[in-house]
Amino acid sequence: MTINRNLIAGSWVESTDVIRNINPSNTDDVVGEYASATAEQVEQAVAAARAAFPAWSRSPIQNRADMLEKIGNEILERRDELGRLLAREEGKPLADGVGEATRAGHIFKFFGGEVLRLQGEKLASTRPGVEIEITREPIGVVGLITPWNFPIAIPAWKIAPALAYGNCVVLKPAELTPGCAWALADIISRAGIPEGVFNLVMGSGSKIGSALIGGVDALSFTGSVPTGRKVAAQAVERMIKFQLEMGGKNPLVVLDDADLETAVSIAVNGAYFQTGQRCTASSRMVVTQGIHDRFVDAVADRISKLVVGDALKPETQMGPAVDQRQLDQNLKYVAIGQEEGARKVFGGDRLNRDTPGFYMSPCLFAETTNDMRVNREEIFGPVGTVIRVKDYEEALHVANDTQFGLSAGIATTSLKHANHFRANSQAGMVMVNLPTAGVDYHVPFGGRKASSYGPREQGRYAAEFYTTVKTSYTLP
Ligand code: ADP
Numbered sequence: 267m268t269i270n271r272n273l274i275a276g277s278w279v280e281s282t283d284v285i286r287n288i289n290p291s292n293t294d295d296v297v298g299e300y301a302s303a304t305a306e307q308v309e310q311a312v313a314a315a316r317a318a319f320p321a322w323s324r325s326p327i328q329n330r331a332d333m334l335e336k337i338g339n340e341i342l343e344r345r346d347e348l349g350r351l352l353a354r355e356e357g358k359p360l361a362d363g364v365g366e367a368t369r370a371g372h373i374f375k376f377f378g379g380e381v382l383r384l385q386g387e388k389l390a391s392t393r394p395g396v397e398i399e400i401t402r403e404p405i406g407v408v409g410l411i412t413p414w415n416f417p418i419a420i421p422a423w424k425i426a427p428a429l430a431y432g433n434c435v436v437l438k439p440a441e442l443t444p445g446c447a448w449a450l451a452d453i454i455s456r457a458g459i460p461e462g463v464f465n466l467v468m469g470s471g472s473k474i475g476s477a478l479i480g481g482v483d484a485l486s487f488t489g490s491v492p493t494g495r496k497v498a499a500q501a502v503e504r505m506i507k508f509q510l511e512m513g514g515k516n517p518l519v520v521l522d523d524a525d526l527e528t529a530v531s532i533a534v535n536g537a538y539f540q541t542g543q544r545c546t547a548s549s550r551m552v553v554t555q556g557i558h559d560r561f562v563d564a565v566a567d568r569i570s571k572l573v574v575g576d577a578l579k580p581e582t583q584m585g586p587a588v589d590q591r592q593l594d595q596n597l598k599y600v601a602i603g604q605e606e607g608a609r610k611v612f613g614g615d616r617l618n619r620d621t622p623g624f625y626m627s628p629c630l631f632a633e634t635t636n637d638m639r640v641n642r643e644e645i646f647g648p649v650g651t652v653i654r655v656k657d658y659e660e661a662l663h664v665a666n667d668t669q670f671g672l673s674a675g676i677a678t679t680s681l682k683h684a685n686h687f688r689a690n691s692q693a694g695m696v697m698v699n700l701p702t703a704g705v706d707y708h709v710p711f712g713g714r715k716a717s718s719y720g721p722r723e724q725g726r727y728a729a730e731f732y733t734t735v736k737t738s739y740t741l742p
Contacts, residue, residue: 270448271301272468274462275314280635285468290357290586291576292529292621297355300444302440303467304609305477308436308558311465312481315407315434318462323404323432323556325460334430336457340420341367341450343612347450348418353577354447356417357624358540360578367393370422370450371638373707373724377426380726384431384733396726399741402733404432405507406483411475411497414588415543417443420449422500423707424486427728428451429464434509436465436482440489442588446469449600486723486731488545491644491716493640498719509720511712512544513644515704516667518548519687521658521678522556528699529557529677530564536675536701538569538628541584545717546673546695546703550641551652551687552661557655562632565650569628575619586624587647593624596647601627603640608651609633636664658683666692673702694718 283302289295302313313532335649343346349364352360356363386401412422421437439447442449451466460635467474471493479485479500486505486612487497494512501508518536553561577585600614614629628648634641640651655661665674665687674693678684684698694713695705705711710722721730 267299267302269299270444272303272311273455273464273466274307274311274452274463276455281307283469284401285441287355288589289354290588291354291578291623293463294622295354297351297445299469300448300468300644302469303474305473308467308474308477309481311436311467312335314462315436318460319404319434322434322460322463325432327381330432332429333377333457333459334374334378334381334426335455337453339376340373340453340457341371345371348446350578351445351449352418353585356414357577358543359582359585360580362540363577366416369707370391370418372704373419373422373477374707377430379472380427380500380729382431384727384729385479391739395741397556397742399738399740401736401738402729403736404430405732405734406527407481408433408732409436409485409514409704410437410483411477411478411485411487411489412437412439412447414442414525415438415540415545417446418450419704420488421447421600423711423724423728425464426448427452427732429459431732433732434466437469438478441468441470441570449594451597456498459555463531465657474526475501479504485506487511489575494525495694495718506595507731507734509723511718511723512671512716513525514545514547514713514717515550515642515644515668515670516546516548516673516675516693517550517552518669518675518677518702519661519665519674520551520553520557520561521661521680521683522554523679524557524677525598525679526560526564527556529561532570532675532677532699532701534568534572536703538572538584538648539703541587543588543646543650544703546705548675548702550636550646550664551650552655552664553652554655554657555659562611562630565628565687569630570612570627574617574627576621576623584628584648587626588624592701593626596649599640599643599645599649603631603634603638603649603651606634606638608638608640614649636679643669657684662687662690666690670713671715672717674701676689676699693720696734
């Protein structure tokens, strides 16, 4: 098997250590072998990016726009193949893998356009004759640390704005899913990006991720809260600009006046699709008493029919957990929920399929309270809980009563409650009659409280992080 290497200073560089990329639907299937970078190689990548920065940051905007457009086009042309690689290495169903690859292509094309739209401001001064101009400049060398759950979309939504606004990049993807990141690096390098402008270093978070933070000018991280805290501490130590996207414990409020069919569909989609491995997944379903029993029965019925299996099989609706550690964590929380006195309505069992993989049945708990660990801690698996509440006011209180604030949803036909919820939810993203997960690529993404730190990602708001503002005063 050929070893896919790291991209440093425009060359594909070997390493002695290798990451074996395993298919979670079939652990006998090795997706590929990937070189694990050393700390010295990370330093070389950062140095290469630094050397490339002066020319890249001043390069004609048409060149940058064309390059991002070209990268986006190749991703879109190869979306089926890339989606298949994604499904194979991460375990989300093939259609979702292709959807994510498509999204990555669109993101590059969007930022190809944004290159041409970066704006400044010109203001009058309080001092006669003086002119003030406010402009945005690239930051320098940006380190990107990404998780395994969206192995092509998250790297894309960090790389594309970073390059668009004239920064140089060193990407450290998750160890579990280097395949999509490598494919993306290959596309970027063949698009003609100058050497050193984009670098890929694969490997462990504690070694490679940490070495990266030690050298860059800014850092964008997506991952878990505990890792986010470590990353933040290291970034603060160096006083670099940083941005964190982390976990969620996203509520879906279901009111008595909701359309039951809509409520059940968005709950099942939000809580169980992609095996619950989305930071925007609906984990807490907060349901008013008039619809509660009908809702619980209907969700249980729907998830009992979900086809759990190999991500690459067309009939599969829910794939495996990404690895043994994640599966163990999911099953541990199923046990914790039962110990805490929640009523297990369905699932939460280890499943066996034709191939050895990390399968489990979707799990639904009812009669939970918001102080239970299953409602406080992020599980990141197909485990949904239902909290019964009296009325809308209690539902809103419970929805906001969490350390997280990424996404929050409500199923209702009441305009009054929908509007009140949009105004009073303490989340960065609010969904009315839509799943908490599943967002557009051209608008800001991010949360509040422990879910996020720093400026939003995606859409034109990405410029907040990937540029720095300069105010210049001139007396002509
Ligand atoms: P998850 O396992 O859910 O992806 P993590 O927070 O463990 O979440 O990982 C997110 C990313 O952070 C991965 O690329 C991982 O390798 C990286 N990482 C893990 N530990 C550290 C660390 N101490 N410093 C920098 N990056 C890290």
